[in-house]
Amino acid sequence: MNASVISEVIAGVFILIGTLFILFSSFGIIRLPDVYTRSHAATKSTTLGVLCTLLGAFLYFWITDGYISIRLLLGIFFVFLTAPVAGHLICRAAYVTNVEIVRDTAKQRPKAEREH
């Protein structure tokens, strides 16, 4: 077991886990009933999936070449920074424009404050 084999195994495991998360989240986007529930799946699982794949690539280059890629870490950071905001904004835009919501949703309705 030299270093390159170990690094390939670690990176492979991380990238597989990440792609599995992304696959399941795309199943969720197909299966779930309305915009809001779909954005749950899209926001959470793809974030963790992208995190795992980038982390796997980062570890691979670090162990084999001794090359610490700051860009990959920054990529992880930016995905973390922007994904929840995107989910929030899409949900809110859908709600303000009265996109249909699943029928048995228990609502404590946000006041339609900003409706023009």
Added chain:
Amino acid sequence: MAYQILLNIVIALIWAFLQNSYTGVDFLVGYVIGILILFVLRRFLKFDFYFRRVWAFIKLTLLFFKELIKANIDVIKIILSPKLNIKPGIVAVPTKLETDWELTLLAALVSLTPGTLSMDFSDDNKFIYIHAIHVPDKEEMIKQIQDTFERAILEVTK
């Protein structure tokens, strides 16, 4: 807070000058010594000793990663269950947070935790509206999660 960090860096630089060797290791040793000095002098500083906040922030990060992994397992369980017996709902959660920065952090953390997605703030910033994917058995748990996150954020920004 920022003032204390600046002070700490200046102490580390002075330490490097005193050693007359300028490597990263010397700077780090000086920084640790600066933390100790600030800890001793914490009564004379106007603010709290800043390293406690750093520690609280580290704890918040660890909590966040734990919740993120739990959230994903939750969502995957819901997606792969043969019958989608979910009851989505929109819940208004009262918050004690005030500044924009804290509220944004809370919304981002809520969006990445089990079964909740932040949707809107009320105008007076007293409520945050959260879309939950499965309400009936989670109402209490959501409240509990909100409490943990709010407390952690308040510990950081107190």
